[in-house]
Amino acid sequence: MKYWNKRLQQMTEYIPGEQPDNLNEFIKLNTNENPFPPSPAVLEALQKACNGDLRRYPNPNAQMVRELFAKKNSLTENNVFVANGSDEVFTLLFRGFIEPDGLAAFPYPSYALYYTMAEANGIAYDKITLDKNLDIPFDEFLKKKYNLVIIANPNNPTGKGVPIDQIKKFCAKFKGLLVADEAYVDFYNETALPLIKEFDNIIITRSFSKSYSLAGLRVGLAIAHKDIIQGLIKLKDSYNVDRIAQAGAYAALLDERGFNYNISMVRNNKEYLEEALASLGFESVPSKANFVFTKHPTVSAKLLYETLKENKILVRYFDGPIQSEYIRITVGTMMEIKRLITVLSEIIKG
């Protein structure tokens, strides 16, 4: 393509899960969205923010969100960066926190956007394959001089979590920057947040897309040592998070009751889904997230994916080693899960 630079020509495009325009046509269990809407308090705050003040630029640093998150987590606002989705944090890290000739590393399989974004920013990287138990082989990340490592915890698409002690040991040995992408952490019990006070080489990212039911709003966070946060602020576009998104994120952080209710519902449904899958003979990776990575001993993942799609149920299927044995199913509502299980049981019986 004329005018594309080499990097753009060569990079692999990221293909997000299918997003049908008509949300009612499909049961959509393919992009780890929350099956329940944002809480009434959040929707009300959002509506209130749709006012004449929109003619004004937003606060450049989403100051109120920074302060509230910091207060809730016994940090200072200088440890918190608000982004247009956690994707923006990754892009900024590749641009400002690794030299153009540096080397990054990511587990494989993991969130494919890490690879895409490294390529889009011209950063070379290694993929470190998960071990036999689908765990992250941390020692492998110490064998070369990596400048930037991103792990998802819990990992996507496996749903496995890493205990904080293991991350702590790694940070102590590692000379580069470790990013722990905690997009799914609210469905888990362990966060690496306390490590921020101990290490200056860990960056934690969070998302409002999953546990806060706000995938449509695009808000993410980075939490790290204040020098890292200052660099992210220096590098970002001047107004990266819009007024309404700031209001929504603030309200979501405030509404702890709505949040806890949502999380417990998702956990209950996940338990039901895991049991129902087991009863059909599926082998699932024990999930710390809001999705289940599962395979069947007799029916291929690809066939499951395709047949479900014919039945208007979208789940995620990834090509490639390890991944292609599995489908990834987002935890839905009970009605969605029941329909899924009915169709799966028909497929399996042939």
Place this chain on the structure above:
Amino acid sequence: MKYWNKRLQQMTEYIPGEQPDNLNEFIKLNTNENPFPPSPAVLEALQKACNGDLRRYPNPNAQMVRELFAKKNSLTENNVFVANGSDEVFTLLFRGFIEPDGLAAFPYPSYALYYTMAEANGIAYDKITLDKNLDIPFDEFLKKKYNLVIIANPNNPTGKGVPIDQIKKFCAKFKGLLVADEAYVDFYNETALPLIKEFDNIIITRSFSKSYSLAGLRVGLAIAHKDIIQGLIKLKDSYNVDRIAQAGAYAALLDERGFNYNISMVRNNKEYLEEALASLGFESVPSKANFVFTKHPTVSAKLLYETLKENKILVRYFDGPIQSEYIRITVGTMMEIKRLITVLSEIIKG
């Protein structure tokens, strides 16, 4: 700073105009925001979008906005890219449409973010100083092999416009990519949009922040040959524009009556402001935008800026050659303009 790469260490931070948290405390004429709120139809569409569907990711390409803008301008959707503010377009261009060792060029003075963003993306650039009449000396941009040129039309902070014929001649001779930043074009009468069909080396950017009164929402556009648009889509973060912003931009494009009313109000007020400034002895650059670049023969711009600020009126003052002779005043409401003129007249009388 530990972990910052050289680029981040060395880049100059962009300082946006002051954004006081309490909007009622100041008369704010410093960031070229629209003095009038978004139209009722737009606010209603925004409020309607604050619903349970926010748990879903947005359409990755803001397809409805693309299609509507294309239809209104006799283009195809393949010519239109929707961005998280036009800032995002500039960043993507630096990342994907110029080699890391390429050379960019921008007029000076112009929108300072061009320089910042080039630095943030590690792209070297020349600043080409405006001629004596504050016009862009296009021939200077042909003297070296520039890969990417960005001009603002009308230019910021001068408010001067470039006739489309001049841009056309330039595109025909220029071997690189020309970006015409039309953030203020709706206050002007000439757009380079028709050139899209003729040249594959022009990219036009638009903003909803100024003429649509939606600075708080963060929506911008790029319009170009389909190969450029395809590259921007490949390079962008997967969900760059949120659901609510997409709904607001769509409604804003639909509501032509509200839009035309707003523009005519701003134009009337600008005329009044220019005349009132002239009567105080100010020399203003004839403005094609929603701001006036003006200087006084006896009182320095810096003193004007500082004294206005003491009087709770914010205008923009830029350090540096040419610029430091002027203040830039955004067109406000009649009440704001009258208060400004009263204070200015007191300052001038000493």
